[in-house]
Amino acid sequence: MKRKSFREAECPVARTLDAIGDWWSLLIVRDAFDGIKRFGAFQQNLGIAKGMLSTRLRDLVDAGVLELVPASDGSAYQEYALTEKGRGLFLVIVALRQWGEDNLYREDEPRSVLVDAEKGQPIAPLGLRASDGRRLDWTDTRVEAAEINPRKSS
Structure with missing residues (x-):
């Protein structure tokens, strides 16, 4: 089955999922x-297959989320670095993390904690x-449809 593209969708959520919406891509960004x-x-x-990883990394580079840069150790290798657009996904990763902590763990189950690097305290x-x-809350918001600009007549 061919995957449907949402690259030109009116909805920004659909466009975002088109760029980074599979779990491998989000886990790569997390890493x-x-x-x-x-x-x-x-x-x-x-633990991802090399072919799958190659595809996901290429797609993230094409989407402007990651970029290839010279290796930081001066070797002939290249490394992947988050772009400004990629760094903008930090709140998305934190939101997914916090949702998972609230909904997918038992209260007594151990898990890693995201902390404020300066204070060492868990983030709010x-x-x-x-x-x-x-x-x-979600009930306090609404989506307003985009206004289509009518063609200006001369």
């Missing part, structure tokens, strides 16, 4: 935030805020 840079390290950490739960600082 990049954790400092993994080399193909072999991604492959070893994820993410929350959606209005422009005036009020905390919002």
